[in-house]
Amino acid sequence: xxxxxxxxxxxxGMGLLFGVGLSYAGIMFKVEEDPRLGEIKxxxxxxxxxxxxxxxxxxxxxxxxxxxxxxxxxxVGGEASAKAIGAILGVEVTVQERQCAFVKCGGDRNxxxxxxxxxxxxxxxxxxxxxxxxxxxxxYGCLGGGSCEAVCAFGAISMVNGIALVDNEKCxxxxxxxxxxxxxxxxxxxxxxxxxxxxxxRDNGKxxxxxxxxxxxxxxxxxxxxxxxAVHVNELxxxxxxEKCTQCNVCAEKCPMKCIVK
Amino acid sequence: xxxxxxxxxxxLVNNFVMSRFLGICPFLGVSKKVETAFGMGVAVTFVMAxxxxxxxLVYNFILVKLEITYLYNxxxxxxxxxxxxxxxxxxxxxxxxxxxALGIYLPLITTxxxxxxxxxxxxxxxxxxxxxxxxxxxxxxxxxxxxxxLFAGIRERMEHNNIPAAFxxxxxxxxTAGLMxxxxxxxxxLIRL
Numbered sequence: 001x002x003x004x005x006x007x008x009x010x011x012x013g014m015g016l017l018f019g020v021g022l023s024y025a026g027i028m029f030k031v032e033e034d035p036r037l038g039e040i041k042x043x044x045x046x047x048x049x050x051x052x053x054x055x056x057x058x059x060x061x062x063x064x065x066x067x068x069x070x071x072x073x074x075x076v077g078g079e080a081s082a083k084a085i086g087a088i089l090g091v092e093v094t095v096q097e098r099q100c101a102f103v104k105c106g107g108d109r110n111x112x113x114x115x116x117x118x119x120x121x122x123x124x125x126x127x128x129x130x131x132x133x134x135x136x137x138x139x140y141g142c143l144g145g146g147s148c149e150a151v152c153a154f155g156a157i158s159m160v161n162g163i164a165l166v167d168n169e170k171c172x173x174x175x176x177x178x179x180x181x182x183x184x185x186x187x188x189x190x191x192x193x194x195x196x197x198x199x200x201x202r203d204n205g206k207x208x209x210x211x212x213x214x215x216x217x218x219x220x221x222x223x224x225x226x227x228x229x230a231v232h233v234n235e236l237x238x239x240x241x242x243e244k245c246t247q248c249n250v251c252a253e254k255c256p257m258k259c260i261v262k
Numbered sequence: 263x264x265x266x267x268x269x270x271x272x273x274l275v276n277n278f279v280m281s282r283f284l285g286i287c288p289f290l291g292v293s294k295k296v297e298t299a300f301g302m303g304v305a306v307t308f309v310m311a312x313x314x315x316x317x318x319l320v321y322n323f324i325l326v327k328l329e330i331t332y333l334y335n336x337x338x339x340x341x342x343x344x345x346x347x348x349x350x351x352x353x354x355x356x357x358x359x360x361x362x363a364l365g366i367y368l369p370l371i372t373t374x375x376x377x378x379x380x381x382x383x384x385x386x387x388x389x390x391x392x393x394x395x396x397x398x399x400x401x402x403x404x405x406x407x408x409x410x411x412l413f414a415g416i417r418e419r420m421e422h423n424n425i426p427a428a429f430x431x432x433x434x435x436x437x438t439a440g441l442m443x444x445x446x447x448x449x450x451x452l453i454r455l
Binding site: 003006007010011014015018021022025026028029030031121123125126129 | 329
């Protein structure tokens with residue numbers, strides 16, 4: 001009899017203790033949720049399609065609230081949901097500037113050198129697992145495996161002579177190729193700004209020259225010639241500040257390696 | 263010295279996944295990416311260390327004293343469930359990013375047999391020493407993390423391989439797990455306690 005009583009008391013007591021402890025912890029560790037979060041969630045379509053690049057509508061709502069995503073980031077809800085969210089947040093919703101993907105490498109089969117011939121799956125991930133991260137001498141360049149082409153749902157990417165080319169008209173800036181590229185050389189650039197640096201190499205000038213005929217050698221000629229302070233060479237690679245660039249294309253003309261495209 | 267040996271034997275020789283076959287569910291479920299696998303490993307380590315400590319205290323100072331040791335299973339499950347809830351609340355408050363990364367796997371640790379397994383093994387083998395129990399718990403968890411991270415690394419690479427259609431996905435993962443288990447058999451006899 002006493003065993004039954006003891007076991008019931010002991011387990012019941014422990015259960016009670018844990019229960020009290022947890023409910024106390026629940027008060028202690030309470031996370032304040034912004035009431036606007038629920039409102040934004042309601043304003044979104046709720047389809048959880050992932051077209052915005054987030055895991056679902058709830059994740060996008062959190063990102064919008066945190067300021068990491070624009071109120072008009074939902075491509076499905078369009079203007080209606082963007083306006084509703086703008087009203088909740090109390091901000092003016094502006095139409096997002098059109099962007100498109102850009103492959104920061106110009107070294108096709110003729111322009112860059114290779115250390116071996118890759119014969120295998122047409123997948124950049126597979127090619128990169130081999131010796132030295134791919135067949136190209138340049139460790140930064142496009143592998144030409146076509147992983148971005150395969151992942152593009154809009155047929156905007158095509159492989160031309162071993163290098164990925166983006167069709168600016170077809171590209172919707174969904175960002176799938178940006179995530180897919182194992183070399184991380186695809187970026188989203190403003191659609192209207194065509195002056196871009198088509199190189200990702202952070203090797204020094206000598207190495208770049210040995211590997212590729214269209215690589216950035218960090219000579220800073222572009223930086224010196226830009227009247228608007230829009231081109232800067234950081235860590236041995238030129239980059240265009242799209243905010244400042246006026247597309248005079250002086251840098252593209254002066255570039256000795258012709259790695260700035262227009 | 264004994265403690266170090268117990269730790270190493272829990273990590274390598276008696277690896278929870280590879281030779282005791284505990285915690286297979288998260289081992290297969292959360293091993294698609296090294297990053298999430300590592301996160302899961304860290305969460306399991308945390309819970310196992312805490313569970314080892316608390317179950318030792320409860321077993322020695324409540325169950326043994328009241329002579330109701332036959333209730334250890336229920337008591338341990340209760341403790342683990344409570345602990346996981348507590349860890350979840352704490353993480354949600356203190357580190358939302360880690361909480362997000364672990365996602366559903368955190369509450370799933372409640373039903374992870376490796377955690378219950380480590381507490382039961384502690385009770386059977388090391389019920390006389392608090393330190394040894396906790397070290398064994400941490401060792402088992404590190405072993406779990408090692409196995410799941412290695413496995414995730416292999417699976418990440420297999421993604422790009424040319425696998426026959428019939429073997430794609432879980433079949434090849436199970437075969438790989440079997441081969442890994444055989445490889446871990448190589449540690450047998452490394453440590454004699």
